[in-house]
Amino acid sequence: MNTANKNKPLLITIATSHYCEKVRWAMDSLGIDYVEENHAPPFHRQYTSRYGGTSVPVLFIDGKAFTDSQDILHYLDTIVPNQLYAQDPELRQQAETLEALFDDKLGVATRNWAYYYAIQQPWSILAAWSKGISWMEKVKSAIAFPVSTKIIKQKYNLTLEGKEAAVQNIREVFDIVNQKVNLGQKYLLGDRFSATDITFAALASLAIRPEHHPFYNSQLAKLPTEMVALVEELRATPAGELVMRMYREHRH
Ligand SMILES: N[C@@H](CCC(=O)N[C@@H](CS)C(=O)NCC(=O)O)C(=O)O
Structure with a gap:
């Protein structure tokens, strides 16, 4: 980080991580100026560990x-x-319950599902991890790549059974959100855009590929047919439409 930036908040990310997109979107929507520092796994740990973290995002x-x-x-x-969360205690409690569901179930499932296919075209993973990182880290990342992919295969259980469990978890969370949207709600909680919409839309974005996403391409032509089938199925649901609308109307 250079001296000109030393007073700004520092956001350490893997650029294409959807948990990082959640935080980036929240900061952007609040108009908070920050410096984003991108890394590729496993090299991110060298930087997150300085702040006591193992995963990204880390915010200092x-x-x-x-x-x-x-x-x-x-x-x-x-x-x-009073922007990200409502002050009303009941709404705040609901926001935390939904956010935990999206973080712990949806975000994990969309990541495992996407990695299952990406690992079959390993160079696409290397390209995704390389976004925004230094030349030195690109070289290190390429050298370490065979070991890194072995680690993520085990860590994220990138097997057929793992992928099927991920799809089931994605559908279960979408069903919960579909019920809310079917009640005529414009937003997931209360009557305005909040952290709940950001969290759902960011963590679902891997499986929706909405327009206006800073990293994912909304054109599906390069994706495997089986992936496209699920993206199209989910896009056609009320929850999928909500994700696309949140990106269209609130992600600038
Ligand atoms: N519960 C965490 C999850 C973050 C997370 O899983 N980040 C992934 C990227 S999508 C990561 O850093 N993986 C690499 C690692 O754990 O070493 C959060 O919400 O911040």
Whole structure:
């Protein structure tokens, strides 16, 4: 980080991570200026560990470090209150329950599902991890790549059974959101855009590929047929339409 930026919040990311997109979107929507530093796995750990984290995103802000996307959004809510979360205690409780469901079930499932296919075209993973990283890290990333892919295969259970379980979890979370949208709700909680919409849309974005996403291509031509079938199925649901509308109307 250069001296000109040393007073800005620092967001450490893997550029294409959907948990990082969740935080980036929250910061952008609040108008908070920050510096984003991209890394490729496993080299991100060299940087996140300085702040006590293993995964990305990590946010260093106001002299404090946050190593989980939900903790980050909660802290941002103390800086710019009443934007990301409603003050009403009941709505706030519902927001936290939904956010935990999206973080723990949906985000994990969409990532495992996408990696299952990506691992079959390993160079696409290397290209995705390389976004925004230094030349030196690109070289290290290419050398370490065979080992890195072996690790993610085990870590994310990239087997046929693992992929099928991921698809089931995605459908289950979409069913819950479909029921809410079918009640005529424009947003997932209350009557305005909030952290709940950001979290659902960002973590679902891997399986929806909405327009206006900073990294994912909404054109599906290069994806395997089986992936396209699920994306098209999900896009046609009320929850999928909500993701596309949130990106269209709220991701600038
Ligand atoms: N619960 C965490 C999950 C973050 C997460 O799983 N990040 C992934 C990228 S999508 C990661 O850093 N993986 C690499 C690692 O764990 O070493 C959060 O919400 O921040």
